[in-house]
Amino acid sequence: MKYSVQIVGVGGQGVLLASMVLGTAAMRAGYKVRMSEVHGMAQRGGSVLSTLRFGDDVVSPLEATGGADLIMGFEPMETVRSMKLGSRDTAVLMNLDPVYPGNVAAGFDTYPGIDVLLNEIKSRNDHVVTVEATEIALKAGKAVAANAVMIGAVAAMKGFPLGRDLLKEVLLETVPPKSTDLNSKAFDMGYEAVSKHD
Secondary structure, three states: OEEEEEEEEEOOOOHHHHHHHHHHHHHHOOOEEEEEEEEOOHHHOOEEEEEEEEEOOOOOOOOOOOOOOEEEEOOHHHHHHOHHHOOOOOEEEEEOOOOOOHHHHOOOOOOOOHHHHHHHHHOOOOOEEEEOHHHHHHHHOOHHHHHHHHHHHHHOOOOOOOOHHHHHHHHHHHOOHHHHHHHHHHHHHHHHHHHOOO
16 A cells, blocks of 8 residues: 655645644554655745655655645645646545735735636546635634644545544644644544535
């Protein structure tokens, strides 16, 4: 068994925390794990990509273009940009809540409508699951827990080889103790949101 995840988003969204949680959980499940990270201007909201590969015999942290089993998109535009990393059969988990770049926030540029981005992805892929992670995180208590929502959501994805209890356990060990309640709630809400898709 080999499984490859491409986690994409922008700086500050918790992409690297998510890859750390998934990687640690995969190790605990007995798999060999390889990770690689590409930070854009991560501190300023630039693109962030983390590749996580795990399985019985994984040597390289890099995946051939089109080889991802799962694309986990924390930001809609970044999800569209990353579609070349997968194929028509790749599972896609997409957060629908955008993070507007500085030039959009300042009024110099426009951000495409979510429907436009979703249609673009669905024209290339038949396995898209969407979640409003930031909105769900706010209901759980704070927007910062959107990454916990996404980790819960991925636990509910069909065919994802790491179990819900293991992912949640690793998440709660990884976040600061003062935020375990928030992250626990956000994780469960993310899991429920995607469970309803099926």
